[in-house]
Amino acid sequence: MNILSLFVLIPLLTIAGIVMVKDIRHVKVVSGIGTGIQLIMSAILTFLYIQARQSGDTSEMLFVKDLVWFRSLNIHFAVGVDGVSVAMIALTSIVVFSGVFASWEMDYLTREFFISLILLATGVFGFFISLDLFTMFLFYELAVIPMYLLIGIWGSGPKEYSAMKLTLMLMGASALLLVGILGIYFNSAPEGGNLSFNIIEISRTTIPMKAQYIFFPLTFIGFGVLGALFPFHTWSPDGHSSAPTAVSMLHAGVLMKLGGYGAFRVAIFLMPEAARELSWIFIILTTISVVYGAFGAIVQKDLKYINAYSSVSHCGLVLFAILMMNHTAMNGAVIQMISHGLMTALFFALIGMIYGRTHTRMINEMGGLMKVIPFLSVCYVIAGLASLGLPGLSGFVAEMTIFVGAFQHPDTFQRVATIIAVSSIVITAVYILRVIAILLLGPSEKNSYELFSDARWYERLSTVTLIVFIAFIGLLPFLLTSMTGASLQPFMNKILGMNIF
Amino acid sequence: MSIGDFAIMRHELLLTAVILVVLAAEIFSPSGKRKSTGTIAIAAFAFITVAGFLPSPAGTLFGNMYIADKTRLIMKNILNIGALLVLIQSVTWLGRDENRDRVSEYFILLISTLTGMNFMISAGHFLMFYIGLELATIPLTALAAYERYSNKSAEAGIKLILISALSSGVLLYGLAMLYGTTGTLYFEEAAHLLKNNNLQTLGFIFFFSGMAFKISIVPFHLWTADVYEGAPVSITSYLSVISKGAAVFIFIIVLFTVFPVIMASWQKAIYATSVLTMTIGNLFAIRQQNLKRFLAFSSISQAGYIFLGIIGGNAAGMASVIYYILVYIFSNLGAFGAVAAISNASGREDLKDYNGLYRTNPGVSLIMTLALFSLAGIPPVAGFFGKFFLFAAAAEKGYYLLVTIAVLNTIISLYYYLLVVKAMFINANENPVESFKSDIPTKLALGICTAGIFLTGFASPVYEAIRNLSFGI
Amino acid sequence: MNAGIPLSYFLILAAVMFFTGIYGFLTRRNLITILMSVELILNSVNINFLALNRYLFPHKLEGFFFSLFIITVAAAEAAVAIALIINIYRRFTTINVEDVNIMKY
């Protein structure tokens, strides 16, 4: 059994387990175990991957498994990973794992909730291991659809509206993506031969320029919507604010990364020429995303809105970095994806836990929580500091790699854009500190706060897991970048091979 | 004629035999024991369905008037599966008091329409095609008006027969023109004699209108919603799946075998009507409150997607259309089956009645959800694969704009499918449909549909088997 | 017997008849008159088939037989249609097509 296929299989088995279990209370346990196994699996995978690399395996993808699925269209179930996907898989396992524990108190339709949640995770895992555009697309949609139910059923506020909006916008994006994928497929053999959905195979040819001009924007926007590309980001604030805790975590933490990952693995990798020609449009958009999201976050009053806008800003940075098309910036993008995944998951987890106690997410209805729930508050501060790019936490590593990388671009335009994007770090500081000041610090406002208990064991498990990884990346980034950086070489070869510079 | 010849046209012969068996059972069984006719009919039909999969020789009979080949065989088998599901689903409803004295008529009519469709698909001559078409239509009008105490049903019947009479008139007029320009009504000969001149194009357009009416293509679709709403649920599902599927089948056969010469023209026609169909169907579906009517508009828009597979005129398109119909049969019958189950149990068919359904009837809700997702083209259910192949077929020929329009339309469709899902899972309801236990036929039918919704997609042999047919193009 | 009459006369006649039938279908209120319009349409088709067969392809009888079957089918169709019309009359106590519209939008 291929280790990668297990990543799809185990969640499915977990779902089966959840369905079988008689007692509702055991549902959580099963989910916890399932995702725990997943977490261990991804650790093993990371280990095996590094070991394979060190033993001199230089093939582009490792653990490749290729099964023909639909022969006539040359659709395969092809899986394989490189450093980037391994990192994303690890991220997913971490977030899912902590997501399960963050939703330990779920008591309405529990079984259904965990099934949907793990189904979502299945889609994400499948997406990251896929080498075949078709299966990639399949898993992408598979990941989006459970969102509707998760938000619609277990959400809060205008949940139906938000769920619908989110689903429609993301599926709209996937619609564009579908056209893009078909376009790539039918242009994947310009010199004759078999058409292919396989990313690696397509990357060895050059898609005709005329086709690239059409399909690059489609693909990029398709993925970009999920990556909260301005102006297609509006699903994000509503969606996040209505979603239940674990879903926000998973969505902002992992699902939005599908956008960045896809834009990078599909749009740019397969169509670098058009990417270079058209990147200026998207650089403008992503730069706007970065700054605009940050400014948007300043005046929000709902914690989740703040974080949603913050995600717009941070995810904008991912796409921004990818468009720079150089090794460092792309590497930065990967780290940023992971970093943002972890810290935004942490944020949402904490927001959920705070909400569980105060029953409001409006910052001006709360205050002085540091005194009553110090553990959660400290975690929140750490998340905030990671978000504003404090050295020693993951955010700094990611942002700096992006900025330095982007600034190495030979064109002035890109560098000016970088300077504008860099300015977001101040705005980020403003909104993060504003929230911390209003929410956590200051005198504690209400007497009822005295009754709050600090984090329970599952909450601690959930948050600490995330914090450990945030700090790990922040303190020892070279471990991660050496893994992801080497995997970017094929991209760079392809990009450099087209003699841009 | 020899025994082998009978094997070639065994579908039609067996169906006719079933009609006669039911008729005999109706006539000769004592009036008290008539209930059994339904069982006999279904058993016989199930036998036919299975028998249909036996390998069959290809060939032509009656001087090219009847053609059998693998493509047609698979089409007929697909229709048989669908029809069998419809029959099983209708058992509960037929068991009602008001229907009890008309059970065998129901089977006779339904099976004879299926016979008509089979003849239509196997036709090698426009006369056979026409007779098959009428045989597939006229009894259906009666079935649409089957509900004894329903004004809606009566209205559905009259609307269907009048507009179908008009459409067959138009179609015949077109055939006359084609006849005048080629001098033959045999498919094969006509294909060689067509020259792509104005009169032939006009003839084709008349023919196209007639077919478009059967497939519910905008602007020839307006009868659909009214008839679907008025007709009994099982007939609605039959109309929307089998009748439409058969029409699509014969349409692609005729297009690809008779009209390749004027492909440029029909591609334009299909392009325009496809866009209109998807869009209008979706726009109407958004606001529907009656589930049957809702599914009617949804099935209209599905027809628009099906046209995407046709437009390329390529083998991939043909395969994807056939495959899609198969998927569509399971999906739509799943949805209609759920609607029928709820309608039988509670008599409720409105969207608002579905509020909170999941709390009381989780099973039906899940099946409905799966079916709707399949219709919307959401993975991992089969509809996703079906749509993907349709779009791929159109994209292969460079119709990217059309594909884009189609995929954007799927978003609208997703919206209204989700409205139903929302009603079932999210909306609260003080007076939900009470928990009910379905009887075995309903469960069986829904189970088959569910299995089909999953398996036809994942199991690539299904598609590959269809794809491996040569289609003669 | 048709000497001296161009084929196009027949065809034009059929066309006029056809579209008269169409006009009738679109305007007549009474379901039965609509059915009558349908009959006009089918008749015009028959004229077409027969004239074309006679003038152009007299060596075969395809048009002839087609017309024959059309007439038969038309009869069957008319029978069912009339049954349905009577059914409507029974349920709605009117056969005005404009009143038969409980299902719409």
Add this chain to the structure above:
Amino acid sequence: MTDFNYTLWIFLIPFLVFILLGLAGHRLKARISGLLGTAALGVVTVLSYITAYFYYFRTAGINDVFRKITVFDSTWLHFTDTLEIKMGILLDPISVMMLIVISTVSLMVHIYSLGYMKGEKGFERYYSFLSLFAFSMMGLVVATNIFQMYIFWELVGISSYLLIGFYYQKPEAVRASKKAFIVTRFADLGFLIGILLLSFNTRTFDFSVLTDPQGTAIAHSSGISFLGLSVTTWSMILVYLGGVGKSAMFPFHIWLPDAMEGPTPVSALIHAATMVVAGVYLVARMFPVYFFAAPAALEIVAWIGAFSSLFAAIIACTQTDIKRVLAYSTISQIGYMMLALGVSGYGGHDGLGFMASMFHLFTHAMFKALLFLCAGAIIHAVHSNFMIDMGGLRKYLPLTHLTFLIACLAISGIPPFSGFFSKDEILAAAFHHNKVLFFIEYAVAGITAFYMFRLYFTVFRGEDRHYHTVPHEAPPTMTIPLIILATAAAFSGFIPFSKLVTSDGKAFQTHIEWGIAIPSVLIATTGIGTAYVMYVRNPSLPGRIISIFKHSYKLALNKFYIDEMYLFITKKIIFRYISEPVAWFDRHIVDGTMNALAIVTQVVSFRIREFQSGQLQKYAFFFISGTILLALTLIYLLH
């Protein structure tokens, strides 16, 4: 001990203590954690002194040139082939000097806090933050490359934030900490962009490459220009912006006075002695680049320094909060240091300004820390920050009084106290460079003496105020650091800095330029005299003067309304005119468009419902029209 490998522990120990106290501090007894932190810092201090000893006297000075020693340097984050962040330790005269300053002051503060913070809630948190700060500051000064410096720069910023906001339930403290962080963060943005620009040009972060006068970095630096200044100049200006923020130079000085909301020892450590001079240190670190490649930027450094020193001195005269006075005084003194760097040359005696700046940094650290710690002792005694609540404390707090006086004399530049020597060198350097700057500094020297003694006289002389409890001297944990620091403040002027800390590592001779020194001492004495007249002899005089210069006094009292301007910019411009419109735009325009798409679909859907009228004949009409239209299009229009 000359391989200096042990220097690694100088910043590892505080880090480990931080982790330990941060994770497990709340489980330890408060006292234990305090002692643990203090002991750890004691070790660090000892190590620092050993380092200094071996560096200055054993290793480097052999050929009269202090080498730069890279103790170790390992890659932490790889960017490109030439750009990577390394973590390492660079020992050179200024970094070693800074180690001394930091460890000394830090240790004093640690010891002092044992008494001062006793019984405070979150004692262990306090010590863990202090350790974090020590770690960051050490890392900053020993940085081998500019990015490492930036990293620790940020960490220093966050430690400062955490410590200012130590009393997190006090809204003022929260506000001040936020303000400090954001203002410096904004300045750091410049720093970062400066780094990006610089590294883009030079392809390196490494100090040893960047600051080598013969190095490629400086040689490469000319070239493209923007708005008349070369890119390097721009980048150095931007880098300096970071220093302006951290060192609270005008216009980013606004955070420092507010930062006094933090515990007083913190103010002594961070906001007087160490962190705030990081800007100075930065400029000193990059000095060759400034001098050779960006002289225009250096000019800016000088002018901003001069202006800030004058500006802050004026404000200091009007403040009534003892710590705020000291805070403005800090700004003013750092201005001196900046000015000194700005007017300095490179190499040998030309580098007088550089040496003077570092010298002043050193002495200032001692006497300013002393001043703050004394202020702490005073506040500890009277439970108030305000001068109005103090008076005649001389007899209650004799030791504090004495040490405070020494510090005042030192800062005022009265010989033989340390401030005199360092300030004199600065004035000399300024004199040789630019007379205007020189005279500004002369004036500032007088004002400084004035406001310091204004403080001194009000607090220790004059009448007793109404005290709730009789003020009493602080415990030994607090007074011992005072004594140590007072000794340093008094005598550190005699350290031969020109032999040790110079711009190019070579020693040179200095002598007191009496032509400059004597007037400066006179001016200072005048200032002291004025203060004596106004606050001791004739206490009603200040009020009269204030009524005469009502407007300018009000202006200075309100810190020239700079805060209000910032507030205006942030609240009005950024919040109201950028953020809120952005949020509005997002909700209504961007989101509105998406919603409008949905609404339009719905409306269209409603509008076209008439097609489905239920009228059979209409259906037929559309049927026929469709056919005819198709025919028309296909046969006659598209054929």
Add this chain to the structure above:
Amino acid sequence: MTLNQLMFILFASIIVVFSILTVTSRRILRAAVYLLFVLISTAGLYFMLNYAFLAAVQLTLYAGGIVVLIIFSILLTSHISLKFEPVEWKKSLFSALAAIAGALITIITILDFTFSATNEAAREVNMRLVGKSLLSVGSDGYILPFEVISVLLLAAMVAAIIIAKKGGPKSTDTQTSNYQ
């Protein structure tokens, strides 16, 4: 003008005029009678085309069967003296426009086309040939449609029967709002 032409003109004008009358007459029974005239004239045309058999079928099945059926149903459902409301002018106008446009396009396209006749000898249509063709299985044999149409007729019969089986007057329709 030959006799043939004269006859054709006669039949044609009867067909056209009475067709139009059929679809415009405001009295339903008259409309049915007009239809009868049209059908009979059509049979005349068939005679002219030498399709005597079909003319006979036309007269019996159409004129005899369908029209009678229609008249019966008229009698069942309407008062004989029923006179329709005049057609709404808008409806009439648009329908006429559509019909005329369709007719024009059709006629123009037909006239535009040059039909090419076969050179082969014509076959005499007689009962024998018709019967033989109808029962022949080979090429040009029509046994299959002949058989299938019997199924059709059976189905139509059953269809008519189940519709005619009496149902009560009450409607069980649930009144629903179809549209939001």
